[in-house]
Amino acid sequence: MKKRTTLVYLLLLLISTLNAQNFKLFRYKTLAGTKPGVMTSTGKMVDISVFTKDYDESFFSSDGISRLKLWLVKNESKCKVLPAQVEFASPIARPSKIVAIGLNYLEHVREGGGVVPSEPVIFMKASTSMCGPNDTVLIPKNSLKTDYEVELAIIIGKQASYITEQEAASYIAGYAIINDYSEREWQLERPANQWDKGKSANTFAPIGPYLVTPEEVGDPHNLKIWLSVNGIQRQSSNTGDMIYKVSRLVSEVSQYMTLLPGDVIATGTPSGVGLGSKPPKYLRPGDVVELGIEKLGTQRQVIGSAMKN
Numbered sequence: 001m002k003k004r005t006t007l008v009y010l011l012l013l014l015i016s017t018l019n020a021q022n023f024k025l026f027r028y029k030t031l032a033g034t035k036p037g038v039m040t041s042t043g044k045m046v047d048i049s050v051f052t053k054d055y056d057e058s059f060f061s062s063d064g065i066s067r068l069k070l071w072l073v074k075n076e077s078k079c080k081v082l083p084a085q086v087e088f089a090s091p092i093a094r095p096s097k098i099v100a101i102g103l104n105y106l107e108h109v110r111e112g113g114g115v116v117p118s119e120p121v122i123f124m125k126a127s128t129s130m131c132g133p134n135d136t137v138l139i140p141k142n143s144l145k146t147d148y149e150v151e152l153a154i155i156i157g158k159q160a161s162y163i164t165e166q167e168a169a170s171y172i173a174g175y176a177i178i179n180d181y182s183e184r185e186w187q188l189e190r191p192a193n194q195w196d197k198g199k200s201a202n203t204f205a206p207i208g209p210y211l212v213t214p215e216e217v218g219d220p221h222n223l224k225i226w227l228s229v230n231g232i233q234r235q236s237s238n239t240g241d242m243i244y245k246v247s248r249l250v251s252e253v254s255q256y257m258t259l260l261p262g263d264v265i266a267t268g269t270p271s272g273v274g275l276g277s278k279p280p281k282y283l284r285p286g287d288v289v290e291l292g293i294e295k296l297g298t299q300r301q302v303i304g305s306a307m308k309n
Contacts, residue, residue: 023072024210024297025055025065025174027093028086029132034093037082038072039210045086046079048072055211056093060157060173060261065213089132091176091211092155095262098125098205099253100151100180102195104268105241111276120244120252125180125266126200133208133299137181138306139285140201145184146283146303149269150227150291152220152239153178154246155211160259168247171259174211175220177293178266179227179301181205184275184282202306207264209297217295220246225270227291229283237270239293 022041027034035049051071052059102121103109109116131137139146157173180199187198217223220239227235244252249265259265274281283289285305292298 027089045082057262088209090207096260098264100266101268105270107271111271123195129204131203136304137203137301147182147274149180151266154265156263160254165247165251168250224294235272
């Protein structure tokens with residue numbers, strides 16, 4: 001009887017552990033600051049700030065997700081349950097860098113009349129451009145051509161330098177949505193086409209609401225991806241249209257810079273951006289931008305203006 005009881009306990013523990021594999025990480029805003037949370041496999045949202053103070057470089061570099069999975073098996077019932085409606089912050093603390101990939105969807109290249117790049121196009125977004133998934137996005141001062149770009153974001157889980165495509169999967173902590181806002185005049189019409197100038201304004205990188213683990217996402221190249229402005233769909237595609245896939249991108253970026261735990265790689269946007277419309281359709285204060293990626297959630301941003309701040 002004792003042996004049978006032990007086997008039943010081990011089986012229940014195994015089931016609990018497997019269920020704990022399926023969760024989403026998020027951070028939420030409180031009067032006391034930003035705190036880490038988890039959405040469990042049942043949809044319950046709990047505060048896990050007793051486990052870690054934040055989802056930052058230290059958390060990821062110490063195998064935080066694996067440790068959190070094991071911790072939740074024993075401690076989920078003790079965690080503070082959160083209301084269904086929380087104010088989401090970005091799902092990671094400010095990363096050391098946000099790396100972005102340009103011209104990585106075939107139809108997006110075609111809509112701009114471009115040529116498929118012979119290797120991934122890499123540029124940077126300032127980490128200060130990051131904000132929450134539903135925060136107000138501010139059109140920068142003197143901007144006339146602010147645009148949107150829904151993208152799949154890769155969150156790096158451990159330090160990566162000169163890794164191969166075959167190794168890349170083991171360096172990925174998870175995936176999230178990022179809206180790569182862009183000021184097209186500054187990006188494309190200034191001398192030397194300095195993309196970073198048009199990509200790094202404050203609020204130009206809403207991320208979240210969740211970081212979703214690779215186990216729950218499955219194939220990152222078979223996810224519906226969409227964006228609408230004022231209820232009118234502008235972008236509708238599938239991540240399978242990526243020219244350079246996730247493993248190639250992580251490997252490629254690591255050849256030119258060291259990726260640190262918590263860093264972000266934005267993987268490019270599908271067709272339907274404002275720049276590609278004829279005539280172009282840029283954002284104005286009061287516009288509402290909604291976007292989402294299958295399995296990763298949705299975002300909603302009201303467009304404001306930095307001229308009023």
